[in-house]
Amino acid sequence: MTAGNRILKDRVAHGGMLAMTIVGVLLVAVIAAGLYLKSRAVLDSTSLWTLLCGSEWRPMQGKFGFLPFLAGTLWVTMLSIALALPVSLLTALFLTEYARPVVRKCVFPLLDILAALPSVIYGVWGVLVVVPWISRRLAPLFVDFSTGYTVLAAGIVLGVMVVPLLVSLFIEVFSTIPKELREASLALGATRWQTAWKVVCRKTLPGIMASTVLAISRALGETIAVLMVCGCVIGIPRGVLEPCYPIPALIANNYGEMLSMPLYESALMFAALLLFAVVLVFNLASRIVLNRIGCDNS
Amino acid sequence: MAIEVQKLNVYIKGNHILKDVSLTLPERQITCIIGPSGCGKSTLLRTLNRLIDTTEGVRVEGKVLVDGTDIIGSGAEIIELRRKIGLVSQRPCPLPMSIFENVAYGCRINKMFKHRRQLVYHVQRKLKEVGLFDEIKGRMRAPATRLSIGQQQRLCLARSLAVQPEYILADEATSALDPISSKTVEDLFVSFKQQYTIVMVTHTLHQALRIADNVVFMYLGEVIETGPASDVFNHPQHELTQRYLSGIFS
Numbered sequence: 327m328t329a330g331n332r333i334l335k336d337r338v339a340h341g342g343m344l345a346m347t348i349v350g351v352l353l354v355a356v357i358a359a360g361l362y363l364k365s366r367a368v369l370d371s372t373s374l375w376t377l378l379c380g381s382e383w384r385p386m387q388g389k390f391g392f393l394p395f396l397a398g399t400l401w402v403t404m405l406s407i408a409l410a411l412p413v414s415l416l417t418a419l420f421l422t423e424y425a426r427p428v429v430r431k432c433v434f435p436l437l438d439i440l441a442a443l444p445s446v447i448y449g450v451w452g453v454l455v456v457v458p459w460i461s462r463r464l465a466p467l468f469v470d471f472s473t474g475y476t477v478l479a480a481g482i483v484l485g486v487m488v489v490p491l492l493v494s495l496f497i498e499v500f501s502t503i504p505k506e507l508r509e510a511s512l513a514l515g516a517t518r519w520q521t522a523w524k525v526v527c528r529k530t531l532p533g534i535m536a537s538t539v540l541a542i543s544r545a546l547g548e549t550i551a552v553l554m555v556c557g558c559v560i561g562i563p564r565g566v567l568e569p570c571y572p573i574p575a576l577i578a579n580n581y582g583e584m585l586s587m588p589l590y591e592s593a594l595m596f597a598a599l600l601l602f603a604v605v606l607v608f609n610l611a612s613r614i615v616l617n618r619i620g621c622d623n624s
Numbered sequence: 625m626a627i628e629v630q631k632l633n634v635y636i637k638g639n640h641i642l643k644d645v646s647l648t649l650p651e652r653q654i655t656c657i658i659g660p661s662g663c664g665k666s667t668l669l670r671t672l673n674r675l676i677d678t679t680e681g682v683r684v685e686g687k688v689l690v691d692g693t694d695i696i697g698s699g700a701e702i703i704e705l706r707r708k709i710g711l712v713s714q715r716p717c718p719l720p721m722s723i724f725e726n727v728a729y730g731c732r733i734n735k736m737f738k739h740r741r742q743l744v745y746h747v748q749r750k751l752k753e754v755g756l757f758d759e760i761k762g763r764m765r766a767p768a769t770r771l772s773i774g775q776q777q778r779l780c781l782a783r784s785l786a787v788q789p790e791y792i793l794a795d796e797a798t799s800a801l802d803p804i805s806s807k808t809v810e811d812l813f814v815s816f817k818q819q820y821t822i823v824m825v826t827h828t829l830h831q832a833l834r835i836a837d838n839v840v841f842m843y844l845g846e847v848i849e850t851g852p853a854s855d856v857f858n859h860p861q862h863e864l865t866q867r868y869l870s871g872i873f874s
Contacts, residue, residue, distance in 0.1 A: 427680060509675055510717040510780070514730035514787050515707030524729070529720035 361602060364595035371589060377596065383560050385584070390593040392600060397562045398477070398570030399604070402552060403545045405481030405566060410488040411538060415527075417489070418496030423508075423522045441490035449554035452483035457555055465567050475557035478566040483551050488541045495540065499533035500526055532619045539612040543605050549574035573601045626651045626821065627672060627791065632686035632696075634667055636679055641667050643845045645686070649838075654813060654822045656832040656853070659842035660874055665825040668842070669793050672823065673709040674702050690791075707734055710784030710820075712797040716776035718768035719783075723760055726768045726779055727751060730787035750786045754778040754812055774805025781812060792816065794824040798831065810835060829869065833857060841865045 368377070368390060380391025421430055461474030503526050511521040527534065557569025558579060577597050585591045627649040634642035642664045649655045657665045670676040672688060674695060687694050695705050707730070719726050727747040737743045751757040756778045760771065768779055777797065784792060794813065798806040813822055814835050826832050832839060836853040841864075849856055849865045860866045867873060 504717075505678070506713055506715065506717045507719070509678065509711070510713065510719060510783075511729070512678065513673060513675060513706055513709075513711035514733065514783065515703050516730075516733045517703060520733050524733075525719055 358599070358602060361595055361599040365592055365599050367592035368589050368596050369592075378600075381562060385587050385590050385593065388589055390589070390596070392573075392597065394560050394562050395571055395573045395576050395597060396600065396604075398556065399546060399572040399574070399601070401477045401563050401566075401570055402480040402484060402556065402572050403542060405477060406484035406488055406545050407538065407542055409481060409485035410492055410541065413485075414489050414492035414496055415534070417493050418500060419522050419526070421493070422497055422500040423518055423526065437490045437493055441494065445487060445548060445551040446554075448483050448487050449551035451486075452479055452551060452555035456482050460567070469567050472567050473557065473569070475555055475569050476567050477556070477563050477570045480552045480556040480570065480572070481566065483555050484545050484548055487548065487551060488545055491544060492537060492541045495537035496534065499530045499537060502533070503529055532616050535612060535616055535619065539609060539616075543609060546605055546608070547574055547601065549578045553578055573597050573604075577601075627823070628687075628689040629668075629672075630687040630689070632668075632671065632684070632688060634664070634671060634676065634685075635683040636667075637681035641845050642671070645842075645845075645847050647840055647847055647850050649821065649823050651821045652817060652819075653837035654817050654824060654835050655838040655840060656836035657823065657825045657840045657842060658827075658829065658832050658868075659848075660868065661827075662844075663842040664845040665842055666795050667845075669795050669823060669825050671696075672791075672793060673706050673711060674700065675706075675711070677702070707787045708789055709791040709793060710787065710789035712777070712781050712784055712792065712794045714796040715800045716773060716780050718771070718776050718779060721768065722765045723768050723771065723779060724764040727783050727786045730783060734787055736787070746786065750782040751779075753785060754782045755808065756782060772805075774801050774808065777801055777805065777809055778812070781809065785816075789820065791821045791823065794822065796825055796827055799827060841868065843868070 371388065372380075372390060377390060377392055378396070379393055380389070381393045382389045382391045383394065421433060425433070456479045457474035459474070460476055460479055461472055464478075465472035465474065465476075507525060507529065508521055511525045512518070516524070552572055553575035556572060556575060558571050558575055559569035560571050561568070563570045577594055581591075581594050629645055629647050629649075632642055632645040633640065645664075645668060657668060659665055667676065670679075671684060672690075672695075676682055676684065684696055686696065688696050690705065690709070694700070695702075719729055721729065724744075724747055727750055728743055731737060731743055731746060737746065748757060751760070756775060759775060760766075763770075768776065771779060777800075781797075792813075797813075798809050801809060810831060813824065816822065817837070824832075824835070832853070838851065839853045839856040840850045841848045841856065841860075841862075843864050849860060849862045856865065857869065860869055
């Protein structure tokens with residue numbers, strides 16, 4: 327092969343890869359622009375403030391307040407992460423710092439299976455196990471009556487869904503720590519726990535944060551499993567034993583129905599845009615935090 | 625007290641790495657372990673503070689007596705043993721924390737001081753011992769990774785000294801350093817031999833010649849020759865030692 331041919335192939339490969347990258351990035355911009363254009367109608371008729379802070383949802387009267395949905399989304403997501411984070415962190419620490427290779431070999435495929443399960447299976451598990459447990463066992467300890475279809479049920483189901491993803495990410499992050507760093511700590515008389523907590527976790531803090539943000543982004547958009555157990559009742563939840571209605575559930579439940587209603591489709595598109603914005607803002611904010619931590623920790 | 629190794633055999637994933645190693649590492653002296661790559665020098669060193677335990681598929685047989693106590697076996701107090709035997713590794717490995725915290729880390733986990741003032745004084749003293757204090761005086765809170773490689777290695781040495789060990793193990797501690805830093809660290813080891821028993825793995829024969837009181841020559845997992853440095857270097861008994869010292873293989 328001549329040098330000219332090789333250089334031409336290199337340029338074509340470069341151009342092709344650049345084009346694919348641009349397509350990927352543009353796709354995000356196109357989705358955002360499309361959602362914005364579709365939301366224009368509802369944005370023109372109602373102020374952004376009213377849309378974001380209003381809690382009245384009466385599509386027939388053209389009243390669209392997204393606060394209950396926004397609150398539901400944040401409640402469920404934060405609860406799921408609060409439940410999943412310690413479990414995932416300790417599991418990943420155990421597997422990387424304590425477990426024998428044979429244990430790792432058995433657990434890793436199981437985690438992969440859990441991560442690959444369709445979300446509807448988690449939803450069914452939630453309906454069959456978590457919801458009745460909350461309704462019959464847990465809720466009676468705190469409130470007079472609960473159907474079990476609550477923020478807590480959605481948080482637990484979503485948390486369980488997020489655990490395999492978080493564990494895999496944390497294991498990847500912890501594996502980047504050189505053996506010498508662990509040994510430097512052990513050689514000073516540190517226990518394995520002290521080494522894991524004070525050296526491994528400290529060193530990988532930016533990675534732990536980045537993994538958690540990824541998991542939160544995944545949790546924010548999870549639809550089917552949450553929809554099946556959250557209760558889908560419009561209202562701002564005042565506690566974990568109340569039902570909620572997260573944004574993805576709102577869109578999945580209503581898109582395609584009653585679209586003849588004026589502004590209804592536009593309102594649902596605005597809901598999607600809102601979800602998009604929440605994920606975007608969250609990711610940007612976390613990137614700023616990560617950069618700061620990265621500087622301090624280097 | 626000296627370290628005494630008796631009939632030590634180490635297997636890693638079925639491979640016989642150390643074969644019937646028996647030797648004495650005299651106290652308050654520098655013992656250099658020399659030998660070609662892969663002869664088991666580092667494995668021997670890592671067995672002395674049981675860091676070998678972190679290696680996958682390892683099996684250790686024999687005895688290692690530290691202060692008369694056998695450290696091989698499940699009954700050994702590994703945490704206390706490791707505090708007692710400091711380690712300086714080949715490449716400096718600062719912990720992900722500030723310069724001050726790096727040295728204070730071992731003191732904190734071993735709960736050595738009740739008051740912060742005592743800890744600060746102790747950390748400063750150790751940094752002075754390795755000649756680093758004046759260089760980093762105003763930057764104690766800066767991340768340790770911002771130091772030069774030579775400074776990082778001295779910091780690691782200060783960190784090891786901070787937990788008040790009785791022995792220091794050095795695994796080619798100067799091989800990653802520039803000549804000036806290497807000389808500084810080497811001089812430190814020489815100055816410390818009055819206080820600590822030092823066991824040093826080295827690839828550089830010249831370094832062993834300069835600083836060793838005793839030499840252990842290893843080849844393919846066996847101790848071929850051991851004795852005072854002047855004897856081993858000037859009158860090697862074994863043919864392999866003679867060939868190694870004359871540079872026929874390395």
